[in-house]
Amino acid sequence: MNIPEQYQIKNILNQQTYLVGGELKPWAGETSDVYSTISSTPDYKPTLLGTIPVLGEKEALDALNAATLAYNKGQGLWPTMKVVDRIACMEKFVTQMKTKREEIVKLLMWEIGKNLGDSQKEFDRTVEYIYDTIEDYKQMDRNSAKFEKNSGVNAHIRRGPLGVVLCLGPYNYPLNETFALLIPALIMGNTAIFKPAKHGVLLISPLLEAFQTSFPNGVVNIIYGRGRTVATPIMQSGKVDVLALIGNSKSANALQNQHPKSNRLRLVLGLEAKNPAIVLKDADLDLAIEECIAGATSFNGQRCTALKVLYVHEAIVEEFNKRFSAKVDALKFGNPWEDGAKLTPLPEPDKPAYIQELIDDAVAKGAKVINKKGGETTENYIFPAVLYPVTKDMRVFQEEQFGPVIPVVSFSDIEEPLDDMAASNYGQQVSLFGADVKTLAPLIDTLVNLVCRVNLNSSCQRGPDVYPFTGRKDSAVATLSVHDALRSFSIRTFVASKDNAYNNAILKELLDSKASNFVSTDYIL
Ligand code: G3H
Numbered sequence: 001m002n003i004p005e006q007y008q009i010k011n012i013l014n015q016q017t018y019l020v021g022g023e024l025k026p027w028a029g030e031t032s033d034v035y036s037t038i039s040s041t042p043d044y045k046p047t048l049l050g051t052i053p054v055l056g057e058k059e060a061l062d063a064l065n066a067a068t069l070a071y072n073k074g075q076g077l078w079p080t081m082k083v084v085d086r087i088a089c090m091e092k093f094v095t096q097m098k099t100k101r102e103e104i105v106k107l108l109m110w111e112i113g114k115n116l117g118d119s120q121k122e123f124d125r126t127v128e129y130i131y132d133t134i135e136d137y138k139q140m141d142r143n144s145a146k147f148e149k150n151s152g153v154n155a156h157i158r159r160g161p162l163g164v165v166l167c168l169g170p171y172n173y174p175l176n177e178t179f180a181l182l183i184p185a186l187i188m189g190n191t192a193i194f195k196p197a198k199h200g201v202l203l204i205s206p207l208l209e210a211f212q213t214s215f216p217n218g219v220v221n222i223i224y225g226r227g228r229t230v231a232t233p234i235m236q237s238g239k240v241d242v243l244a245l246i247g248n249s250k251s252a253n254a255l256q257n258q259h260p261k262s263n264r265l266r267l268v269l270g271l272e273a274k275n276p277a278i279v280l281k282d283a284d285l286d287l288a289i290e291e292c293i294a295g296a297t298s299f300n301g302q303r304c305t306a307l308k309v310l311y312v313h314e315a316i317v318e319e320f321n322k323r324f325s326a327k328v329d330a331l332k333f334g335n336p337w338e339d340g341a342k343l344t345p346l347p348e349p350d351k352p353a354y355i356q357e358l359i360d361d362a363v364a365k366g367a368k369v370i371n372k373k374g375g376e377t378t379e380n381y382i383f384p385a386v387l388y389p390v391t392k393d394m395r396v397f398q399e400e401q402f403g404p405v406i407p408v409v410s411f412s413d414i415e416e417p418l419d420d421m422a423a424s425n426y427g428q429q430v431s432l433f434g435a436d437v438k439t440l441a442p443l444i445d446t447l448v449n450l451v452c453r454v455n456l457n458s459s460c461q462r463g464p465d466v467y468p469f470t471g472r473k474d475s476a477v478a479t480l481s482v483h484d485a486l487r488s489f490s491i492r493t494f495v496a497s498k499d500n501a502y503n504n505a506i507l508k509e510l511l512d513s514k515a516s517n518f519v520s521t522d523y524i525l
Pocket of ligand 1: 172173177302303304305460461462463
C-alpha cells in the first residue's frame with residue numbers, strides 16, 4: 001500500500017478517559033475497537049485505529065448530573081456569566097482547536113473515509129463557524145444592550161439559555177455538524193452532554209483537553225458508548241431541556257419519547273432528506289449534469305443534502321443519461337489522501353450490501369444499471385450505480401439511500417415530481433434546472449412551499465453557513481445558521497418594570513453599579 005508517510009497509522013489511539021464535571025475520568029471498563037474500512041496492507045484488512053470506552057448508565061447519569069449542576073437551576077457560573085466572558089472561553093477553545101488541525105484531518109480520512117480536501121474543508125469550516133458565531137453573538141448582544149418603553153413599562157430584553165442540552169451528531173460530518181450544534185448551545189449559556197457519532201469518534205480525542213481547560217467544570221461533558229445505553233437514561237431523567245441531534249428521525253423520535261415532560265423538551269433536529277433534482281427540458285445540460293454529479297456523488301452521497309433522486313424531462317432523459325453515466329464512470333475512486341479521489345471507501349462495513357439490495361430490488365422491478373461501472377464492488381466500496389427507469393414501487397425511490405446509488409426518474413408533466421414531493425415525508429431542498437422564466441416562476445413559487453431551499457441551476461447544499469438550514473416534515477425541527485442557531489438554543493427573557501421614579505432609580509443603579517450580568521447596556525466591541 002502506498003500511503004504517504006504523514007497519513008500512515010503508526011500508533012493506535014486508545015481513548016481511556018471521558019470528560020465529566022471538568023475531570024478527564026479514567027476508564028478501565030469495557031472498550032470497543034475502532035476500525036477503519038481502509039486497509040493499510042495490500043491484502044485487504046480493516047485497520048485498527050484505536051479503542052473507545054463503552055460507558056454505561058451510571059457514567060451517563062454522572063455526565064447528566066455534572067451538566068445539571070453546572071447549570072444549577074440557572075444560578076451556575078456559566079449561565080449567569082457576562083456574555084463577554086463566555087466569548088473569551090470560546091476564543092480560548094478555538095485557539096487550542098486550531099493547533100489540532102493535522103491530527104483531526106488525518107482521523108477524518110481514516111475514520112469516515114472523507115477525502116483530504118473535504119476533510120480539511122470540514123475542519124476549516126468549523127473553525128470559521130465558531131468565529132462567525134462569536135461575531136454574531138456580539139451583534140445580538142449589542143442589539144439588546146438597551147431599554148424599550150411601551151405602555152408605561154420599561155423592558156430590557158435579551159436571550160437567555162434553555163438549560164441542559166443533549167447533543168448528538170452524525171458520522172458524515174462528525175466535527176462540523178456536531179459543533180454547529182454544540183458551539184451555539186454553549187455560547188448561549190447552556191450546559192451540554194455530548195456523545196460523538198458512531199463513526200468519527202476518535203477525532204474528538206485531540207480536543208478533550210481544550211474542552212476541559214476552556215470552559216468551567218461541567219459545562220461540556222463528553223461521553224462514549226452505545227446510544228441506547230447512554231442516551232436513553234439521560235432522556236428518561238426528564239432533566240434534558242434541549243435535544244440537539246443531527247441524524248435520523250427514527251432515533252430522534254425514540255429519544256424524544258423517552259422524555260417524561262414533552263413541553264420541557266425543546267428540539268433542534270437536522271434529519272434525513274430525499275432531495276430531488278428536477279431537470280426541465282430547456283435546462284443547460286452540461287451545467288445540470290455537472291451539478292447533479294456533485295450533488296449525488298460528493299462524499300459518496302452520504303450527505304443529508306445529497307441529491308437522492310433525479311427527475312429528468314422525458315424529452316432529454318436519453319441524452320442526460322448517456323452523458324451523466326459516462327461522467328459518473330469517469331470519477332476516480334481511491335483512498336482519501338489520493339490526488340483527485342472523488343469516491344472514497346465507505347465507513348459503514350454493511351453499506352455496500354445495503355446499496356446492492358437497493359440495486360437488486362430496482363432491477364427486479366424493471367430498472368437497469370445504465371453505467372458500465374455501476375455496482376462494481378470491493379471490500380469497502382460499491383461503485384455508484386445509475387438506475388433507470390426508476391418507479392415509485394422501488395426501494396431506492398422510497399428510502400434515503402445515503403450512499404452511492406443514483407435513481408433517475410423521467411417525467412412528462414411537472415405535476416409528477418411536485419406530487420411526489422408533496423407526498424414525501426421529507427422537505428429539505430430541491431435543485432431546479434431550467435432557464436425559461438415563465439416556467440420557472442410558478443415552479444419556484446410552489447417549490448418554496450414544499451421544501452426550504454430551492455437551488456436554481458445548482459446542487460443542494462447546507463452552506464454558506466450563514467444561510468438558514470432547515471426542512472419541513474421529517475427533515476428538521478428548528479433552524480440552523482450561524483444566527484438562527486443562537487436563537488434555537490435560547491429563549492427571549494427580560495426584565496420589566498413600571499416606568500416610575502422608584503423603579504427607574506433602581507434600574508439606574510443596577511446599570512451604574514454593573515452589579516448584574518444580565519441588566520447591562522455595555523457594548524461588546
Ligand atoms: O449531511 C448534511 C449536511 O448538513 C450537508 O452539508 O451540504 O455542506 O454537505 P453540506
